[in-house]
Amino acid sequence: MPVAGNFRLFAVHVARTELLTPGMLRVTLAGEALDGFVNGGCDQRIKLLLPLPGQEEPVLPESGVDDGGWYAAWQRLPDRWRPVMRTYTLRAQRREAREIDVDVALHLAPGGGALREGPASRWARGARPGDRIGVVGPAVPNAGGVEFRLPDGAGHLLLAGDETALPAVGCILESLPAGLPVQVHLRVADPADRQSLPTAADATVHWLHRGGPELVESVAAAALPAGRGYAWIAGEAAQVRALRRHLVGERGMAREDVEFMGYWRRGRSESDPAAESEEVGPGQRVGA
Numbered sequence: 001m002p003v004a005g006n007f008r009l010f011a012v013h014v015a016r017t018e019l020l021t022p023g024m025l026r027v028t029l030a031g032e033a034l035d036g037f038v039n040g041g042c043d044q045r046i047k048l049l050l051p052l053p054g055q056e057e058p059v060l061p062e063s064g065v066d067d068g069g070w071y072a073a074w075q076r077l078p079d080r081w082r083p084v085m086r087t088y089t090l091r092a093q094r095r096e097a098r099e100i101d102v103d104v105a106l107h108l109a110p111g112g113g114a115l116r117e118g119p120a121s122r123w124a125r126g127a128r129p130g131d132r133i134g135v136v137g138p139a140v141p142n143a144g145g146v147e148f149r150l151p152d153g154a155g156h157l158l159l160a161g162d163e164t165a166l167p168a169v170g171c172i173l174e175s176l177p178a179g180l181p182v183q184v185h186l187r188v189a190d191p192a193d194r195q196s197l198p199t200a201a202d203a204t205v206h207w208l209h210r211g212g213p214e215l216v217e218s219v220a221a222a223a224l225p226a227g228r229g230y231a232w233i234a235g236e237a238a239q240v241r242a243l244r245r246h247l248v249g250e251r252g253m254a255r256e257d258v259e260f261m262g263y264w265r266r267g268r269s270e271s272d273p274a275a276e277s278e279e280v281g282p283g284q285r286v287g288a
């Protein structure tokens with residue numbers, strides 16, 4: 001169930017979009033309200049409140065904007081007006097410009113033709129400068145919705161995920177101390193969907209592609225350094241679960257050293273109640 005207290009609804013507009021790779025669109029959102037937006041860390045989750053089909057902009061809840069009660073106010077809206085709500089990662093914030101970036105995976109179907117879209121990926125593809133939406137995000141320091149916490153004693157790091165994890169992984173890599181040994185396993189549709197991932201850490205990146213090995217196979221084939229490590233995994237829920245089982249069951253990692261988040265479920269929309277009720281990891285059970 002989403003946590004409302006430390007999060008606020010920010011009214012924003014699209015400043016611009018940029019196609020980073022064929023399958024990933026960066027949407028830059030701007031607005032004076034973002035003065036009050038407090039980024040809590042690299043996998044900071046946020047919610048996008050998006051228009052319903054046929055609407056030019058979403059009807060944003062009127063009450064709760066300043067008191068943190070956005071979730072109750074959103075729920076109180078009648079079905080025919082209640083905006084679509086989807087969870088994303090804050091990729092970057094530029095305070096002075098009052099801008100934030102959100103990188104949206106476009107769910108390209110195998111072969112790149114027809115799309116298996118949902119309301120959020122569809123909205124992003126059609127987003128134009130000036131389009132208005134709502135963002136629910138942190139309004140106080142340490143508001144929550146951040147899972148990546150590198151423990152002091154961790155001598156190495158494993159990052160693994162699919163396209164939906166790339167925004168968080170990119171930010172995490174940028175933030176790491178020089179020389180930290182890091183293994184990164186990322187599964188994207190095609191080689192063209194690889195991104196450059198600058199870091200001061202000692203990182204090895206394994207790119208996987210559709211039709212090739214799954215994340216768990218790639219990690220199982222890799223040697224991990226000795227000593228206490230920390231793992232952060234996010235992406236399709238079944239893949240995340242399989243990899244977490246491998247790390248804890250077969251690699252002997254401590255449960256508390258494996259952060260795992262089901263970011264989406266194959267064949268299920270985020271608004272499908274069955275998808276939300278099954279606990280896969282913090283990604284499914286903690287909301288912005």
Ligand SMILES: Cc1cc2nc3c(=O)[nH]c(=O)nc-3n(C[C@H](O)[C@H](O)[C@H](O)COP(=O)(O)OP(=O)(O)OC[C@H]3O[C@@H](n4cnc5c(N)ncnc54)[C@H](O)[C@@H]3O)c2cc1C
Pocket residue numbers: 045086087088089090102103104105106107108116117118119120121122163164165167168261262263264265266267268269270271283284
């Ligand atoms: C904490 C958190 C952070 C996230 N951060 C990001 C992020 O930064 N960028 C990002 O792109 N996504 C991110 N996601 C995932 C995103 O919320 C889901 O992909 C969401 O389902 C997209 O909504 P939608 O309306 O496009 O599709 P939905 O209506 O939810 O689903 C429609 C259909 O598309 C399928 N589907 C959903 N996602 C994908 C996908 N990635 N590839 C292929 N098929 C898919 C579903 O199984 C369903 O069949 C995050 C999720 C969580 C929980």
